[in-house]
Amino acid sequence: MKTIIVGIGNPNFKDDGIGLKIVEHFEGIVDTVKLLNIGFNLIDSLLGYERALIVDGVKTGKEPGSIIEFNTDYWGNVYASGTHNLSIFELIRIGKSIYPDEMPKEIKIIGVEVEDVETLTRQLSPSVEAAIPEAVSRIKEYLGIN
Numbered sequence: 001m002k003t004i005i006v007g008i009g010n011p012n013f014k015d016d017g018i019g020l021k022i023v024e025h026f027e028g029i030v031d032t033v034k035l036l037n038i039g040f041n042l043i044d045s046l047l048g049y050e051r052a053l054i055v056d057g058v059k060t061g062k063e064p065g066s067i068i069e070f071n072t073d074y075w076g077n078v079y080a081s082g083t084h085n086l087s088i089f090e091l092i093r094i095g096k097s098i099y100p101d102e103m104p105k106e107i108k109i110i111g112v113e114v115e116d117v118e119t120l121t122r123q124l125s126p127s128v129e130a131a132i133p134e135a136v137s138r139i140k141e142y143l144g145i146n
Contacts, residue, residue: 003143004031004049004104008038008056008088014121015064015114015128019055022112025136029145038088043095043103051106053139054088057128058111065127067135070109108142110135 007023010016023032033045046052058068070089086094088109095103112135115125140146 001050001106002031002048003051003053004033004046005053005055005139006042006045007032007034008036008042008054010036011122012120014116014119014123015057015112015125016117017122018057018112018114018124018128018131021124021129022055022110022132022135022139025132026139030143038091039086040091040094042088042091043099046092046095046104046107047099047102049104052104052108053142054107054109055135055139056088056109056111057114057117059114059117060111062113063127064113064115064125065131066113067131067138068111068113069138070111071107110139 005023005026007019009019011020020034023034026032035041035045060068062068092107112128112131115128
């Protein structure tokens, strides 16, 4: 199955770089892409793949370092107000609407709860960094690789 893993984040703002750090573990194993910000470039990255995993830092109020998995069941009522404020969920919805035959049929988002995305540093918070092995393990399990 043609698969891509997309890491999203800015490595200069502490925990915001977690998606990029996780995707590094899969370079050379499956197709990967790193996006510093998202817009319609996310859709472009997904076109032509059957399966996609998107890895990003999230802020849901859970304990920092918690791993949250989202799938299509979650996306039903997520909306954004305009093109400069589109969420990952809304971008995927748009992609599937415009390119129904080219977007992946399977899309999963792996989120790692962040603690600090404002401090200008490339060092992750200890609790967020500690989540990397578990996130990598979950992705490997999902992909069926060792």
